[in-house]
Amino acid sequence: MTSAPAYGLADWGTSRFRLWLVDGTGNIIAEKRSDDGLDASRERGFGTTLEAHLAELGAPEQLPVIVCGMAGSRQGWVEANYVAVPADLNAILSGAVKITGIDRDVRIIPGLSQSGRFPNVMRGEETQLLGAMLARNITDGVVAMPGTHSKWVELQSGRAKTFSTYLTGELYALLASQSILRHSVQGAVSSASADHPQFTAAVELMLSGEAMLGELFPIRAAMLLENLSPEGAASRLSGLLIGAEIAGARSKHQGRVALVASGSMATLYGKAISLAGIEFGAVDADEAVRKGLFVAASAIWPR
Amino acid sequence: MTSAPAYGLADWGTSRFRLWLVDGTGNIIAEKRSDDGLDASRERGFGTTLEAHLAELGAPEQLPVIVCGMAGSRQGWVEANYVAVPADLNAILSGAVKITGIDRDVRIIPGLSQSGRFPNVMRGEETQLLGAMLARNITDGVVAMPGTHSKWVELQSGRAKTFSTYLTGELYALLASQSILRHSVQGAVSSASADHPQFTAAVELMLSGEAMLGELFPIRAAMLLENLSPEGAASRLSGLLIGAEIAGARSKHQGRVALVASGSMATLYGKAISLAGIEFGAVDADEAVRKGLFVAASAIWPR
Structure with missing residues (x-):
């Protein structure tokens, strides 16, 4: 019943x-x-x-x-x-x-x-x-909610203290489908993979403090000079943006992270947060x- | 004759x-x-x-x-x-x-x-x-050529040694006219001004090492919470991107800069390069x- x-x-x-x-x-x-x-x-x-x-x-x-x-x-x-x-x-x-x-x-x-x-x-x-x-x-630490406009919230004693927003998802969509990089990503917009070496390398480059703005066009150059695949281009672009987000967020908000995400977002962000050496727990976004x-x-x- | x-x-x-x-x-x-x-x-x-x-x-x-x-x-x-x-x-x-x-x-x-x-x-x-x-x-130093895909070239003894590319102009166009920020920039895409306090503040924020990705959405928030004007939004977005470009380029290429630009680009980049304390000379891009x-x-x- x-x-x-x-x-x-x-x-x-x-x-x-x-x-x-x-x-x-x-x-x-x-x-x-x-x-x-x-x-x-x-x-x-x-x-x-x-x-x-x-x-x-x-x-x-x-x-x-x-x-x-x-x-x-x-x-x-x-x-x-x-x-x-x-x-x-x-x-x-x-x-x-x-x-x-x-x-x-x-x-x-x-x-x-x-x-x-x-x-x-x-x-x-x-x-x-x-x-x-x-x-x-959860009453303290940081809650990360990735998406079109990713939100990172810093908690203290059960209160929301400060937060920041990263245009990661929106920028990924614009760059992958409408910028010069569309020629490199081609149809592989949804093929970014946390297991691709380009994803890992890009996240690590951003965590090392490299400026994201200077690493976008090289995706196009790598396709022209080194035959970077569409999946590689999508994974690299995703890694650059997610890596830049995490590098920015960890400079603003310290503490253990609760990652609120589902599906491929949970996988990509989980890998990137691990690469940053940040302790985290996962929460399903829909739930x-x-x-x-x-x-x-x-x-x-x-x- | x-x-x-x-x-x-x-x-x-x-x-x-x-x-x-x-x-x-x-x-x-x-x-x-x-x-x-x-x-x-x-x-x-x-x-x-x-x-x-x-x-x-x-x-x-x-x-x-x-x-x-x-x-x-x-x-x-x-x-x-x-x-x-x-x-x-x-x-x-x-x-x-x-x-x-x-x-x-x-x-x-x-x-x-x-x-x-x-x-x-x-x-x-x-x-x-x-x-x-x-x-x-010019035989040594750095040549900056701002544009859709800005190029910074490092010279040594009359040879091009290394160079980097920043997607500044393309990203500005995409963000100002197609992202959530279009509601803030509205019709003022071409109204970014080097004299606007938002331009200066944004360039200085980027030169201080702040991550650009986290400063984009706040333009929208500043419009909602503080009535940031379209000209202010355009100037701030321009300052964030140009500032991030200069912060990235100066970490890669050192030396006196020759700025190859015309019109409003020459003015915006000239102001931003000055704020970075970099010595530069101007060359007209068409010439x-x-x-x-x-x-x-x-x-x-x-x-």
């Missing part, structure tokens, strides 16, 4: 939408993924989009739904203001914004912001962070965001 | 074509610029394109023409092999390739290559380099490539 759903959990980003229905203990009853990100949903209406996905999963009419991600940005459904660091992560729960003018109880989780010399913001990762901390009982959403829902709508 | 043209000089790149007719002393008799770069010329035919531009300038049928740039690449008219560094610049003159199967005497100048741990290539800049060296009697082409033509077809 399937238990009744207690909450809807939605991770709503710029290009992706994910929805889970969970019971009162957080077990998944139904789930779906779609490309109904912000851009796709704006025209159709955010409420209409969400209701369509909920109906597909057979969600009850009165099921409360918690949302994290860019849906809470100025370009999203309703703007949920940022919570400034240093911040207790519980502040993002109490700061959730209720959507007005609809029948269902839907709340959007706010992001985190950092002012001063190193301005920064996040939306969506704060929920993943909360989930990772609770799933692994972390779902856990964070569930904790938020449980706090807002206790049963 | 206008003297008769002695040579045609062509700088033929991926997206640009420039042609000068000069007399026996290098004085310009006629010139033109067009968008007939490699991609535009391939279909129509390189010979046909060149002849059309020569005819427009009224060039005599037998006028010899020297060409530099990507027209000598594998994707160009005829491949002119690279000359390996360390190299005497005269080697690029003797290595010029004669186009066969046409009536006119047309030669293409080869590029420079660097093998080993830091593979690199250039095409077109070798001619600018030769021109700059001869125009300013340098024309001078290099003229020297090559005079050597190949002495009068």
Whole structure:
């Protein structure tokens, strides 16, 4: 017998939408993924989009739904203001914004912001962070959340102290598919491998302090002069960017790292962090965001 | 009275074509610029394109023409092999390739290559380099040629010893117009200013050793949190990239710098190089490539 759903959990980003229905203990009853990100949903209406996905999963009419991600940005459904660091992560729960003018109880989780010399913001990762901390009982050290805009957060006594963002994933996509390097990477954009010697060499070069900007064009030169393969080019580019990210992050944030990632990202970053000699533990990214959403829902709508 | 043209000089790149007719002393008799770069010329035919531009300038049928740039690449008219560094610049003159199967005497100048741990290539800049060296009697030190793919060449006793390439211009264009930062730069892609405090601050941050990859997203955050203007965002992005280039280049190449640049590039790089405390002299980029082409033509077809 399937238990009744207690909450809807939605991770709503710029290009992706994910929805889970969970019971009162957080077990998944139904789930779906779609490309109904912000851009796709704006025209159709955010409420209409969400209701369509909920109906597909057979969600009850009165099921409360918690949302994290860019849906809470100025370009999203309703703007949920940022919570400034240093911040207790519980502040993002109490700061959730209720959507007005609809029948269902839907709340959007706010992001985190950092002012001063190193301005920064996040939306969506704060929920993943909360989930990772609770799933692994982490209160201190560093949480790394790689992706399009990788986030590294430094924790102290259960509070988010500072954080930084690396444009690693976005830069990889732009360079591999639109720069001069596209001729070298060719169709192998997704073929970067942690086991390729080019990946290791590139990470180590970046960790040695070499400037990343001067190592990009040589990928093209290595193809012309040394027949570097597309897989080698993709692995090298990935290693340069991930290596530069880790070199930058370790100069800002010290401590044991919790790596929140899934699939090939987990493998690539795990290898690179090991090469840097940094102690780390792994947390699955999907599990972390779902856990964070569930904790938020449980706090807002206790049963 | 206008003297008769002695040579045609062509700088033929991926997206640009420039042609000068000069007399026996290098004085310009006629010139033109067009968008007939490699991609535009391939279909129509390189010979046909060149002849059309020569005819427009009224060039005599037998006028010899020297060409530099990507027209000598594998994707160009005829491949002119690279000359390996360390190299005497005269080697690029003797290595010029004669186009066969046409009536006119047309030669293409080869590029420079660097093998080993830091593979690199250039095409077109070798001619600018030769021109700059001869125009300013430079035999030692460093020649910086900023652009889409900025080149820094280290000279020793009149020979090109090593060089490096920075993807600065290409990365600026991609980030300013296609990344998340496009929302911050908006229409101000060409508004980066050496006088903007954001430019200076960003260059200084990069010269202090901060990792560039971690400073890109904060431009977006500064717009959201501090209303950073589009001009401020463009100036900051430009300062980060140019600053990272100079920080990287000065760790590889030491010595007085000859900055080969024109217009706003000359201003931005001049300011950034000054902030790095590096002594430099300026050479106009157009003058340098024309001078290099003229020297090559005079050597190949002495009068």
